[in-house]
Amino acid sequence: MGRSASASEVERTLSAIAERALHHGARAGLDALVEAAVRLTEASGAALYAGGQLVALAGLEPPAPDRAHPLQVLKEGRTALVLGEPCVDAADRQRLLRLVALGEALLACHAREDAARAEQARLRQERMRLRELRAHQERARSRASHDLRTPLLVLQGYVDMMNRGMAGALTPSMQRYLERMGRATGELHSRLQQLLPVEDAPAEDLRPLLSATFGPGRRGSAALEFPEEPVRVRAPRPEVALLIRTLERLLAGAGASALVLRVEASDGAGWRLLVQARAERPLPERPLELLEKLTRRMEARLSVQETPGLELTVLLPRLTD
Template sequence: MGRSVSASEVERTLSAVAEQALHHGARAGLDALVEAAVRLTETHGAALYAGGRRVALAGLAPPAPARAHPLQLLKEGRTALVLDAPCVDATDRQHLTRLAVLGGALLACLEREDAARTERKRLRQERLRLMELLAHRERAWSRAAHDLRTPLLVLQGYIDMMAKGMAGVLTPSMQRYLERMGRAAGELNVRLQQRPTGEDAPAEDLRPLLSATFGPGRPGSARLELPAGPVCIRAPRTGLALLVRTLERLLSGAGASEVVLRVDAPDGVDAWRLLIQARAERPLPERALESLERLARRWEARFSVRDSPEVELTVLLPRLPG
C-alpha cells in the first residue's frame, strides 16, 4: 500500500462520505467511498463487493475477493473492500475496515432506496390504472344516463298529462297507479343525476401496509400490535398507502420515539381504531395534520390528536367484516 492512514483521516473521510450519501443517495455514497479508499491508501484502485458481486469501483479493478490476497481484503460480514495492493500494517487494516463497515450500511440503504423506487413506480402505475378505470366508469355512466333520461322524461310527461285529466276521467285505482308510477319515475331521475360512488370498491387489508412502513428494520419502526385477522377497510390500496405515509410524516416530523401502534375494534363502535402513542421532540407538523383531516373526511373517518405531554393519535376507520 502507498502509505499509512491515520484514524483522524479515516474519521474525516467517513463523515464526508456519509454527507455525500445523505445529500445525493446511497449510490453516490458508495462511489465516494471507493474513491476515498484509493485516495487514502494511494493505491491504483479499489472495489466494494457484496456477496461476491461488485457494486462500486474506483481506478484500476483489483482482483475479485475469491482471487485476491487476504491482505488486500477488508471484510465486514458479506461486504468486502478490495484494494489494488496489500495492506500489511494491522493498525491500517483496523482503520480501513471502518470503510467496509460504512459500505455495508450504504448497501443496506441502497436496497431500501431501490425498494422505495419500485414501490413508487408500482403506486404510479396503480394510480394510472385507477384513473383509467374511473374514466371508463364515468363514460359508461354518462352513456347510460343519456340513454335513460329521454324516455324517462317522455314517461313523466304522459303521467302529468293523465294526472291533469287530459286523457279523461281517472278512477281511484288509476289515480293510485299513476301516483306510484310518478314516484318511481322521480326516484329514477334523481338517481340518474347522482354520480356513482365508491361503495363497490374492494376491501383492503391495512395490516401489510402498516407492517411494511412501521415494522422492524424500518426508519420509523414501531411496536406493532395488530389483530390476527384482516383489518378490512373499504378503500383503494393507493388511498390506504397515502394514509400510512401521512402517519409516517407526522411521526418523523415530530421526531417521535418509543412509538407504539395498535389496531383494535372497540366494543360498541362499528369501526377499526388505529391508536398511535409516542414521545415527540417537536409539535406535530400542521401540513401533515391537514392532510390527515382531508383523508378522514373522504372516508367518513374520525381522528383525534393529543400532543402534550406525549403524542396520542386516534383514527377511527369504517369497519367491514373480514
C-alpha cells in the first residue's frame, strides 16, 4: 500500500462515516467507508462484499474475495473488504479491520432500512386499498340510502297529505289502511336508519335556525310553532341552513304575508315543516327549483299548494338517538 493510517486517523474516519450514515442512511455510509479505505491506504481501489456480493466500490475494482491475495482481504463475519494492493503490516490490518466491523454494522442497518421501506410500501398500498374500499362502500351506502329512503319518504308524504284531507274525505276503512301504512313506513324507516347510518354531522337543533330567519324583527317574520323537544334533522348543518335561506327567498319572491311556520313530528319518522301564508305573486321559479333540488339531496319531501292560499310542506328525515 502507499501509506499507513494512524490509529487516531482511523478513529476520526470511523466517526465521520457513522455520522454520514446517521444523517443520510446506511447506503451513504457504505459508500463513504470504501472511499475512506482508498484514502487511508492510497490503494488503487477498494470494494466491500457481503456474502460474496459486491456492495460498494471506490476506485479501480479489485479482484473478488475468492480470487484476491489473502493480504488484500480483510474479513469480519460475512463482510469482506478487498483492497487493490496487499496490506502487509499487521498493525495496519488491525486498524482497517475496524472499518470492516463498521461495514458489517452498516450492512445490517441497510438490510433493516430496506425492510422498513418495503413495509412502508406495503402499508401504503394497503392504505390505498382500504381508502378505495371505503370510498366504494360509501358510494354503495349512498346509493342504497337514496334508492330506499327517497321512495319511503314519498310514501310518507302522500300518507300525510291524505290524513290531512288533501285528497278528499276518508272512509273509516281508508283511515285504518292509512294508519297501518303509516306505522309500517315508520318502522321501515327506523330499520333503514340503523342499517344505513349517516356519518355527516347533523344540525343539532332546527329551531334556532328557523328563529334566526323567521323570528320577530326579521323581514319575513312569522308566527312560529315548535315542539318542546329538539328538532334534529338527519342532514348536514350547511345543507339545512341553505334550505332555510332558500325558503326565505322563495317566500320573499312571492310577497308572502301573514306567515305561520309550524314544525311537528310526522309518524315518528320525520319532521313536518309547514308554512302557511298569503301570497301576492306566484312562487319564483329559480328558488323553487333550488328548494326542490335541496329536498331531494336531503332525502326530504316537498309539497306545494298555491290555492286558495299558499301552503308549503317539507317532510324532513328525523335523526333519532
